[in-house]
Amino acid sequence: MDIKPKPTLILVLFHFLNFNIHFLFGAETISANQSLSGDDTIVSAGEVFVLGFFKPGKTSNYYIGMWYKRDPYQTIVWVANREQPVINRFSSEFRISGSNLVLFNESNIPIWSTNVNSTTSSTTSVKAVLQDNGNLVLFDDGLSDKSKLLWQSFDYPTDTWLPGASLGFNKITKRKQVLTSWKSPEDPAPGVFTFELNTSDVSYISIWNRSRSFWTTGSWNGQDFTLVPETKRNSVCKVEYVSNHSMITFNMYAINSTAISQLMIHFSGQLKQLLWLPNNGWDSLWSFPRQQCQVYAFCGAYGSCSENSMPFCQCLKGFKPKSQNDWDLQDYSEGCVRKSELHCGNNTSLTNEKKDRFLELPSVSSPEDEESKRVGSLEECESICLSKCSCIAYAYDNKGCSIWTRDLLNLKQLSPGDTNGRTLYIRLAASEFPSPKKNKGKFVGVVVSFALVLISLLGCLFLSILRQRKNSMGTGTSVGALGTARGLVYLHDKCRECIIHCDIKPENILLDAEFNPKVADFGLAKLVSREFSRVLTTIRGTRGYLAPEWISGVAITFKADVYSYGMVLFELISGKRNTEICEDGKVRFFASQAASHIVRGGDVLSLLDPRLDGNADIEELKRVCVVACWCIQDCEFQRPSMSRVVQMLEGIIELNLPPVPRSLKLVVDSNQSIVFYTESSSNQSSQSQVPSDTSYVSSFVDHQISIVNVV
Template identity: 25%
Template sequence: MSQICTSSNYTMKPIITFSCILLFFTTISARSFSDYITPNFTASYLEFIDNFGTFLFSHNRTFKAAIFNPGGQQTSFYLCVIHAASNTIIWSGNRDAPISDSGKMLLSFKGITILDEHGNTKWSTPSLKSQVNRLQLTEMGNLVLLDKSNGSLWESFQNPTDTIVIGQRLPVGASLSSAASNSDLSKGNYKLTITSSDAVLQWYGQTYWKLSTDTRVYKNSNDMLEYMAINNTGFYLFGDGGTVFQLGLPLANFRIAKLGTSGQFIVNSFSGTNNLKQEFVGPDDGCQTPLACGRAGLCTENTVSSSPVCSCPPNFHVGSGTFGGCEPSNGSYSLPLACKNSSAFSFLNIGYVEYFGNFYSDPVLYKVNLSACQSLCSSNCSCLGIFYKSTSGSCYMIENELGSIQSSNGGDERDILGFIKAITVASTTSSNDGNDDKENSQNGEFPVAVAVLLPIIGFIILMALIFLVWRRLTLMSKMQEVKLGKNSPSSGDLDAFYIPGLPARFDYEELEEATENFKTLIGSGGFGTVYKGVLPDKSVVAVKKIGNIGIQGKKDFCTEIAVIGNIHHVNLVKLKGFCAQGRHRLLVYEYMNRGSLDRNLFGGEPVLEWQERFDVALGTARGLAYLHSGCVQKIIHCDIKPENILLQDQFQAKISDFGLSKLLSAEQSGLFTTMRGTRGYLAPEWLTNSAITEKTDVYSFGMVLLELVSGRKNCYYRSRSHSMDDSNSGGGHSSTSSTTGLVYFPLFALEMHEQRSYLELADSRLEGRVTCEEVEKLVRIALCCAHEEPALRPNMVTVVGMLEGGTPLPHPRIESLNFLRFYGRRYTEASTIAEENEYGSVMLQQARSSTTSMPSDSSTRGFSYMSSQNISGPR
């Protein structure tokens, strides 16, 4: 260029000089604007190439608006709003109509228009009620068209794509749609929709995740939802009365919630120094996304990493076609498209598997056989496969789109058997056969195929009718026999009805064999006795025999079990199955190999370290929070105590016996009402006949926290020995005397809190392996939970936040804890009165006889604890 500009050819100088000036100005990028721009403004990527297409910054340059090419590709450019520091796209205008690098964005008095290189309109804002005065990019990332009165005419926040940011709301009825890929911003096939009761992820109309089912998210109320939002402290769904769902997260200045290209809903934060940090993903199981392993691919959860393992189900191999995933191993078959499949097809058995859509949909048929399920799919051109559960006769159907298959956890007869519809390739290519049949029929000749098939079809229909009549008569006969008392209930009569959500059903003989005729007793309580068992698949279980069942009707019993069986949380003991055969009522739970908390905390087990105690407290709090806020039907446990907190490896805590109060007999129910849980964990409202709410469990949890701190029962027997000087009697020697009595630890904890002497409360067996601050945290939370007025107690979601550190620790209100002083005096008096009372004498004798297992210190020797079973009876 320098040679051209310094040419000695005099006649060319004016022309060359003009060319140099023109080239100079066209290669200089236009200057970006700050805060806002006004109408009659145009921008293209080439005009602002030095700023990578950026033509507008927010006031503090937090966000920028640009004609941008995601992924660095050079073919598709979009109008985008981008978080500058992390270079993250939070909104795009023409996502389904990209332009080239020479396409333009035009701001006029009518709004924004995106034009291609030929001047054709590709995208524009809708008609506005008045003229545009300016386009502003706010510090929250909102692109806003304003009129001359600064009134909003249109906002990008009200037209979300796949992302929301702090300050933005996604109202009920609105949706986020995923992008096709990281470089292609066009709408993908995944959608997050806010309904009046939940946030739902769907793929071609098939639901594969709901926010309410995620154990990390807490439900505070049952209010109707209004909108979803994120802020500096977390992710929330709000209703008219406040927060309905919440996920507390660490403080962050910038946070986004995005529906990713893989179908997962992800919440990220940005610290300012690193890339985006993932804080939440739903679903967190990669196999639960619709196309984790492609169409008909078999997805297995990877226990080592978060990436799932992909393979193919039986009768399938890795495909090479358009859809990826897996194809039928038999080359004579291919996978169909909805309502485009041939009339000639087969059902390929893919074994005992699961499908993401079945978790959130009801069966299309109940109590049918496999043949009826296949017949329904055969008559529906949109059906691409079925899943059949033989134990309940449930028929699930896949329609319109087929996703990935999931490996089954069980693999026995209680799992769901899958079948995929496959069309015969020959029938789609052999069109001459069809034409010959058509010609034969037109010539008046009866088709041979019809002549052969018609009698067969008629015979099948006749047999089906006979079977249905026989089945109906048999069922009516059985029901009549039951009414007349001729038949005692058996496992078979469960087939007479269907209850959605029932867990696996076991025969009594199966459980008898699994427990070796109920040989190994591992626990007992008010609901019955518990035995250790081993199922045929080698899984260890705890089998609970329920005695004196209150619900006599088998269907009522199963209805309650269905409610319990549908409650799933990492900190709740899982109900694996049940037995309702004859008079037998048994529940099959997962086996907790470390036993109950009371055995680990108060018994002869190795001392629990402080971190293990804290983990137990946090796990129990999370489980209770889910029972109170995360379930569709709120559950109040009413008997939280160490005996009902079970431990697994790594001291993971799980709450047991939740939701079983409806299974008590009339006698047991009366006992439960009279004793109101277990003495030592009773909230004051039990004693005053006040309303029982979830705050009753909060009080009991506070009592358990104090026991975790001290390593002893809150009500324990203490014997103190001290010297007495006998010099006054002239003996010149000293003697010893002892005093005994019941000690009420919550009162002692209150007194030490007032004196800020928290280490006095810690278990002496920890020998200094806990700090004053750690003890103070649990004691303050426990005392807040123990407030006399239920309204002053925090809910369990807040308690979880306190334990995790996301919620500031409150100060207990002393005036609401003064009742503990009255309780303490009553316990002291009871220890004296009990000496004269036959019942009390037995109690004290039991207490004194169990002093060997617990530690002692300089001020407390020979102390023992009273088992809660001694007071309220076994639970």
Template identity: 35%
Template sequence: MSQAIILFVSLLLISATIQLDSTSNASSKVIIKANETILSENRTFELGFFNTDGEPRWYLGIWYASIPTPTYIWVANRETPAKNLSVAAAVITVEGKLAVIASDGEILWRTENAAGAGEARLLEEGNLVLLGGEGEVVWRSFDFPADTWLPGMNLSGRQSLTCWRSSADPAPGKYSLRLKPPEYGEIELVFNGSQRYWSTGNWTGDAFSGVPEMTIPYIYLFHFSNPFTPAAVFGYTEVSAEEGGRPPLTRFQVDFSGRLRQYTWSPQTESWNMFWSQPENHCKVYGLCGKLGFCNTKMLIPCKCLVNFEPIDGSGWGAGDFSGGCRRRGGSICGGEDVFEEIGAVSFDGAITESFSGTRSKCENTCLSNCTCIGLFHNLRTNICKNLFGSLLNLRDLTSDSTIDDVLYVRVPNEGLNRKKKTKNLVLIGTICGFVVILAIMIVALLLFRKRRFKREKEEEDAIFPVTNLKVFSYKELNAATRGFSEKLGHGGFGAVFRGELGDSSPVAVKRLERPGGAEREFRAEVCTIGNIQHVNLVRLRGFCSENSHRLLVYDYMPNGPLSVYLKRDGKDLNWDVRFRIAIGTAKAIAYLHEECRDCIIHCDIKPENILLDEDCSPKVSDFGLAKLVGRDFSRVLATMRGTRGYVAPEWLSGVAITAKADVYSYGMTLLELIGGRRNVEGPPSAGGGGAEEKWFFPPWAARQIIEGNVAAVVDERLPGGYDIVEAERLGLVAVWCIQDEEATRPTMGMVVKMLEGVVEVGVPPPPKLLQALVSGESFHGVGADSGIGESASGGCPNDNVQVSGNSMDSRNHLPTTA
């Protein structure tokens, strides 16, 4: 009877509990369920359930809604995914906590440290917040980040970013980003919450000493003290490239391979541009390959198992999670006869060593007598042995270091080694037989090879240089024409230039490419680019030499040298008519490259050193070693950073694909130098003529004067009354239009020609706001070198005998002394 009563009471209590749970779930407020999502105000971020690998695993998370590439920045139930999406939901419980529940009301995840919430809201910055009854914030997802650090998210001593377990598994991995205790003045990466393996270095006030590239023009890092904890707090914000404009999307991420990466979204390529990654050598990530996993930076997949070892977690290994490490094939280490496999000179962590003197044979016998010994180190020179116990972590190859004498031998099953030796023997026999057959074939093929060699070389040359209007010189011809390369005209970015004279007594300039590694690429670019185009304002390529290792280019000789010679304060002068003719001629040449060739040619290095002057001082654009061809079906092209500092457009620095407008910017900077008769970076006037001079950046000051209508202050003072004020104002306004921050605001080179010729009216441009932010005078110390395709003749270009004004550069005290 008593047992029946106990059973009855138990059933009654279970029923009450079920009813209570049902009531609790019924009174919970559903935020989203199944395929429903919540968008931020401007539709930048989205909250909902997602799946990464097609398996029945669903996670509540936040991702970018404004881009096509799935990028998840926060995950709630990282360790407890929902199995059925149709009945999964995110709710606010009766206690005011955010929770993820499954079909039977099971709570998969909830906010343990927040209560009293009545509403959930996804903010535009990607922050999910819970609001109390009076609208106060009681919980924020930014305080509990996953693997991503976003603008507006503060990183303090109580928070850390933890990577995903693999590319498809959001569960917490083994690598974390945190502030380094106890000072909290730098950021570090740690393995398993304790093992440090990389740090940013100390905070200097505006950057980290070890990672200066962590700040780019669109990111502002800051740090402050938290009044509620002694730990410092770091955060960053996105800085708009133009006031009122929208900055690019940026994020920092700790990826599952244990590295910290910085990304910026490129709308042009619809992909994330990675600016940097640390540690640069992925083999310096602690525990990357797990126990007995070997790391090699030269391999596409960085980790592999040692001989006769296999991955413990095969599926994780395939997904890029190597932290499970490797195990030996054949079971227990003492289960059979073991031998030792030579690995080579390596470095490692984690193992305990026991050292003693002895031969390798003695070392092996000592290790085999202990079932916990996993391998040994032996130094043949000193006869020192080290038996290894425990586990080998962070195995890295050191065979390239000739100072390392210790060789690692790993204990492996004898069966696997015997199979390996048999395989080697079969391979050796097959190799010998194959060698005999191949030798016979080679003897027969040698005759055919010699017969076809000249034909093949001709075909290869035609494929490399698909031009027919250039003369192919021999090296002997050019060596004689330049008298053994004795008269050097100058030295450009890719080699020296020498004066020569061909058999018909016509003078030429011969460029000899000397840059190791990249010279062949620049040589082909210049030949293929300029060899197929003709324009009165482009330097003419007469021919080339591609003989063995010799790479030479033969140009028309320009007797008056580069424009840069005439921009020196103590150099030769040019009258206004010549300057105006140089401005228009150069613009026409660039417009021809951009708009009239079969492919759009972006020169990428417009500067005074690459504008040469012939005997009539007509301009000739030269040096196409950095040129980039863009098909007419494309408006942009991705390219590595190229050009000369001080002339490159701002978009080069942001990593986006560039357009022909990059040349427009360089032309505008060159035009300012032409108008002012000076270089853009040089020493400013010094008070009283004494003291050290600082570098002074001319363009910001000149642009301001031109916009304010004071172009006379910018024009070269060596031309008092000797210039056309209307033409000078037109050139000045065009120059400022060309150096606008946004490429869309700059005119095309075809439009520039019309503006210079007076066909199109030139309005007053807005001031370029980013000019000072992106460059500094000090950054341009020693800019460029003359290309040297020509030299200044004794007569030089006409200057109308205009005398230098008494107001020399040293007396212009009204100019600012800093850029």
């Protein structure tokens, strides 16, 4: 009797045979008979890191990369083939070949290798293992000394410095570990920025833009870098300096083994330390240089950088991005090029209308490589520049006459009245300036158009006034919220020193006749040097708006203002105070109820000021509610920065639902009454009655209702 094989048995056999070719998700090792292809991955033993193919952004290119397993955004910390992508990941293979890890593309051509020269190792005994610290190691399993590595990814970092890795210089091999930025968010190819050990003085590390060093950590004093005090106060990881006969290195170690962090050189040229927060993604603990426009030549040639604009870079008038695609990807390094060529050399034979002219550019920083000329007037300075075909700009002020004959780099747009600003005159082709004849025609057209528009507007004016009366409160709320956020961004990020206001509340936000908000009353403000991110100070502020860290006595950051701003947002939404006295003498804490309501997905219109009669944009209202809830998180690391708050309110950043802050959740869950006196005088005492069985609630409520207004 013939026995036919069962389909189930055949299927099991198929999977068994297939395992020898492509191993399943979850393994940590690549052996001789295994390879990565398609969606295959390997995972470190403790399920910390994943290695596999990834595709950045909207591109069609695939790379072998590494990321944290917990990170749903798949933030890449290491890339193998950053300069040689593959198109079809299913027909490409990452496997052992000889003594090396090799990536073969869809045409079976090796495009990346570990390049190990070993005569003793064979393909059958060589293995690659992904470790829990993010180090991909290659070793010969046939050797008695398994700790002797053939190759490790820690020696070849991309843009990220992970805890357990080193940055330094090998005196024997003359090789350095260097962090090199991505070219753009969608291109892991080497960018223009590097973070590496300084060769002339090995006691500090510098950020470079190609061959130009523009920022340094300061020297190592045995505990921290002098210009990065955060390395000493860091509660996530620590840095140690090692110098011996064979190497000079800075080693980074994790202090908290449960915390997920990384230090990276961003494609923007800033060095950032990031901490992973399960409910908020990656949060920046600090970044250097602190301001984006301090990054050398960030906007490239003929690009102007401004901290007050978004995006930061703009081409000068008469110029356009050299690569619009790169600019769309926030890669401004190639700068700008002229829209129209100059007519230099032919100026004598040209009419005045066709000669090159100069565009006035006030309040800008002085570009580098200037040449000084001795002249007595603005006209003479202009004449000298115009006579030189190589001259592209000039300036004349109390510093004398300066001309520039090379590409304009490091231009920064400064605020009017900034003493460091100069008025620059940029040379442009005559075609970049409007013609007088065209101006006359345009003027007539504008007058006619204006008359027609004016007639139409008069007809709608009355209806517009009626609508504005009804919507004025809602409009003022929306504009006031965003304007106040921008004001705090200026205090925290744009001033020479970081200013923590310490007393953000509705009374300190003034509105003019057009509802433009002004942050006022800096009597309790604290000035923080840019060299520090925290400051230890006595408790100050107003009850109901104080962040939880005030009661713990720890040093505060600008995130204390973020918390206060979140409380103000809730009051803007509801049109009433967050604390409301009921008829029975109990106090209703609106923020706790609102946060719980938002997270549960309740109807946000029920939170809106009843005087608006539900007249509000639902999506905008939801966004403001979610932002407010993020701002009042107990942990300061979970709160967004004010610059991020602005992006949230503008809808630039997609929002996730936040958790209910623990302190507020305990208040909501508690059935006990919360009673306290509500006099506003800062000289009167306060009293509270809180649930006796929940010390955290007691601490929080005491903190919020205490009358604190003391410097």
